[in-house]
Amino acid sequence: MDKKDFIKFSPVRYFENASPALKAGEIGLITAKKGLGKTSVLVQFGLDTLLNDRELIHVSFDQHSSNVITWYSSILAEIAKKRNINTTELNEEIIRKRTILNFNQESFTLPKVVNTIKAMKEGGINVSSIVVDGLDIDKISNDDLKCFADFIKAEEISSWFSYSSEADTLKATLPKEKLDFFTTVAHLASDGKGLNLYILKNGEGQIPLNSKTMLMSK
Numbered sequence: 320m321d322k323k324d325f326i327k328f329s330p331v332r333y334f335e336n337a338s339p340a341l342k343a344g345e346i347g348l349i350t351a352k353k354g355l356g357k358t359s360v361l362v363q364f365g366l367d368t369l370l371n372d373r374e375l376i377h378v379s380f381d382q383h384s385s386n387v388i389t390w391y392s393s394i395l396a397e398i399a400k401k402r403n404i405n406t407t408e409l410n411e412e413i414i415r416k417r418t419i420l421n422f423n424q425e426s427f428t429l430p431k432v433v434n435t436i437k438a439m440k441e442g443g444i445n446v447s448s449i450v451v452d453g454l455d456i457d458k459i460s461n462d463d464l465k466c467f468a469d470f471i472k473a474e475e476i477s478s479w480f481s482y483s484s485e486a487d488t489l490k491a492t493l494p495k496e497k498l499d500f501f502t503t504v505a506h507l508a509s510d511g512k513g514l515n516l517y518i519l520k521n522g523e524g525q526i527p528l529n530s531k532t533m534l535m536s537k
Contacts, residue, residue, distance in 0.1 A: 325404060330535035331367040338503050338522030343475035346468060346500055348456075349516070350484040350492055351507035356514060357481035358382070358452055359533035360507060362390045364479045365417070365450045366398070370409070373447035374416045376439070378432055381453030384419045391417070397532040418444060424455060429463040433470045440474070449478040456482045456493060464500045489519040 331340075341347050347364075351357045361377075368375045379387050391413065399406045418439065422432065432451070440446060449471065456464075471478050480501070486492045487506055498504065504520035507528070514528040516535065526535050 325398070325409070326367070326370050328398075329367045329370065330363045330398065333526050333535045333537060334505075334516065337524040337526055338505065338518045341477040341479070341502060343477055344472035345477055345502040346471065347477075347479045347503040347505075348482060348492075348501040349479065349505055349507060350482045350486065352485045353483045355507055355509070356528065356533050357483070357507060358387075358390055359394060360516065360528075360535070361450045361452050361479050361481055362387075362394045363535060365448070366391065366394060366413070368448040369413045369416050372412075372416070374418075374445050375448050375450065376418045376420060376436060376444075376446050377450045377452070378420045378422065378454075379452045380422055380424050380455075382421075384421055387419050387452075394534070397534055418446075424453075424458065429454070429459055430466045433467055437470070446474075446476060449476060451478060451480045454480065454482070456480065456497060461496050464497060468500050487517065492519065 349357050349360050365375050365377055377387055392410070395406055395409065395413070420432075420435065436446065436449065467478075482493070484492055487508060489498065489504060492498065492504060492506070498520070502521055503518075505516045505518050507514060507516050513530050516526040516528065518524055527537070528534065529536050
């Protein structure tokens with residue numbers, strides 16, 4: 320199986336059956352209670368970008384780079400295991416196209432993240448997508464979100480955020496002024512039998528997650 324087939328069978332395709340893929344300049348949001356698996360979902364989106372030969376920046380506010388790298392390796396291995404694919408060459412490609420940044424929210428604002436990425440782009444990194452994991456969106460201002468949203472629109476970049484929240488309705492997730500920045504919102508929760516991603520905005524339905532591999536599935 321070549322890389323085109325690998326992309327075809329990416330777990331993200333299951334998500335796109337329920338919610339349209341993000342376009343350039345759009346932001347998506349994955350919510351769940353802390354520790355349930357938001358990072359695994361964001362990594363699946365990140366891997367899909369990388370496998371499509373586009374450059375990705377993964378910004379983490381709550382995990383060290385080594386932990387983030389482990390997530391990518393584990394998710395890639397699980398996808399490959401289902402299709403009996405050797406991932407040695409793919410791992411090398413991913414490392415070349417992926418940049419991981421670690422910040423502390425107490426000392427590093429979202430506009431500072433934007434400035435850092437601008438500098439990286441000026442240095443030759445042609446980033447196509449940004450993952451922002453572990454940021455407490457409730458504690459950042461609307462102006463800071465607007466700064467980020469304006470940047471990705473101007474640069475034609477897509478982005479996925481995570482946010483720790485147990486709210487299972489769109490209205491209860493965040494104030495409307497903040498929700499307006501997100502094109503797509505999905506909530507990860509357990510139904511007692513397993514984990515599901517419930518589409519709250521820009522689509523409908525739910526996407527099951529395999530409880531062992533954390534991959535999105537049918």
